[in-house]
Amino acid sequence: MNYIFGPVPSRRLGLSLGVDLVPLKTCTFDCIYCELGRTNHKTKERREYHPAAAIVTELQSYLEQAETLPDYITLAGSGEPTLNIGIGQIINAIKQISQVPVAVLTNGSLLFLPEVREALVNADLVLPSLDSASPGIFRAINRPVAGFDLGQIIAGQEAFRQMFGGQIWLEIMLLRGMNDDPAELEKLRQVIARLRPDRVQLNTGVRPVVEDYAVPLTPEQMAAAAAFLEEGVEVIAEFDPATHAKLTLSDADFLETLARRPMTAQDLAKVLARPLAEVLKRLNQLKNRGLITYNLHHHQGFYFYPRSQLSQPASKN
Ligand code: SF4
Structure with a gap:
């Protein structure tokens, strides 16, 4: 979208x-x-x-x-x-x-x-x-x-x-x-x-x-x-x-957090202390670039990033 x-x-x-x-x-x-x-x-x-x-x-x-x-x-x-x-x-x-x-x-x-x-x-x-x-x-x-x-x-x-x-x-x-x-x-x-x-x-x-x-x-x-x-x-x-969370989050911030465990967008918004709308946008971008996957689990949508890929360089923007 x-x-x-x-x-x-x-x-x-x-x-x-x-x-x-x-x-x-x-x-x-x-x-x-x-x-x-x-x-x-x-x-x-x-x-x-x-x-x-x-x-x-x-x-x-x-x-x-x-x-x-x-x-x-x-x-x-x-x-x-x-x-x-x-x-x-x-x-x-x-x-x-x-x-x-x-x-x-x-x-x-x-x-x-x-x-x-x-x-x-x-x-x-x-x-x-x-x-x-x-x-x-x-x-x-x-x-x-x-x-x-x-x-x-x-x-x-x-x-x-x-x-x-x-x-x-x-x-x-x-x-x-x-x-x-x-x-x-x-x-x-x-x-x-x-x-x-x-x-x-x-x-x-x-x-x-x-x-x-x-x-x-x-x-x-x-x-x-x-x-x-x-x-x-x-x-x-x-x-x-x-309150004092970082203003700008890099791709790596998202990927490292998701590598710890699969999360819903709501979980991530809480953990990263960012507005849900912004988190959803960034997750969509990462998904469209093939960096993360999205699956339904018990009717809830989870975003995944395999730990094994953490060593690969991720964009800082
Ligand atoms: S988007 Fe809203 S809060 Fe942001 S600069 Fe414009 S008026 Fe101000």
């Missing part, structure tokens, strides 16, 4: 089938906390990064063969999905071929464009993010491509709320010493009141991050921030001791 990954269990979305609309890593931002690593293609140019027709064909063939349908088809993946100029066409085509609700994970930066708001209007759930209400903090955390204005981004999200009848779940990433002081939280509270999302979900940098100074809040600090912001604000961060 070129554009689809998963389905992966997601705390927010249940069983989520991911659809990648842009190549890794194409984004309007280069967030200091991004789980995907540095943005090597920082842009605000909207174009057909992956062809809409090819994405829909692949999705249709997946759905025709799937034994279990996902809870959501989620447009996201390797960067900012609204950069794909065909996103509206893709959403509309999915609605024609499937009853599964469509979710869009976006940084919300392009919602100031009327054509982007119009493109998302038939989605069922849009999950934008907004990490600060102050231009300086916005630039420090999200490191946008030149030409973005925070006021314009907030106004775009507000305009989208006014026209969109589906659910909006706003995610805010809090980082210690950057956007967690009472003055900034108060500004965020005022912006939330303007944006009127259906849910507000707080996260913090508990996964491997790009910059060491993107430090997570403690569970207690997160709970206090949630209580300060608004009644009903949820904390969605999954606190895990494996």
